[in-house]
Amino acid sequence: MARRTKEEALATRNKLLDAAEHLFQAQGVSRTSLQDIARRAGATRGAIYWHFRDKADLFNAMMERVTLPMEKSFGLEGNGGQESADNSGASGLGRIRSATVNALKQIVNDAQTRRVFEVATQKVEYVEELQAVRLRHLAVRNGFLQFFEESIDLAARRCGLKLAVPASVAAQGFHALIDGLIQNWLLDPQAFDLLEVGQGVMNVYLGGLGFTEGPPPGTPGETAPTPS
Structure with missing residues (x-):
């Protein structure tokens, strides 16, 4: 019973x-x-x-049904970015590429994920009763930024690449790029192929930081700096 x-x-x-x-x-x-x-x-x-407890608690629970698997793929389930990198067998740019592609695939292929992301980006106002939603949104964003910053910094150190900007700034730019791409796709999913365009602009952005396509010998998941 x-x-x-x-x-x-x-x-x-x-x-x-x-x-x-x-x-x-x-x-x-x-x-x-x-x-x-x-x-x-x-x-x-x-x-x-x-x-x-209230509408904000319900909203966050609704979000977590689709975002928690995505956060897990980015190593945001509470054990810290660097630990996730070491335990996953992948690191640096390999982590970024794998996690980003998995997230884009989930958004493209899963109707529930698309619906929830549409609500989160287009249908919510951070009025007083929903401040807990805003705080949750900020916490997730900060987790993604930490993931990107640590991954970019790790890749640069392994490749001996001196970044033109701090890893934290590079992470902000990458997050804004992918997040903006997703929001624009949600406005009109027929406008472009999110997965194809997402992978293309990701490679262009990482290339602009000085990373090339292929990993150097003996360094799985990493890419060598572009020759100067």
């Missing part, structure tokens, strides 16, 4: 999150009430408060 009750509770939670996804996409986060979500899910308002 206890197991059945736990399974029923999980089913109700998922129904609430599914309802929130579709309503947030259709009418925006601020215009969607908890009562709207409960009604669409066939649940009560009390059921929402059983599972979530």
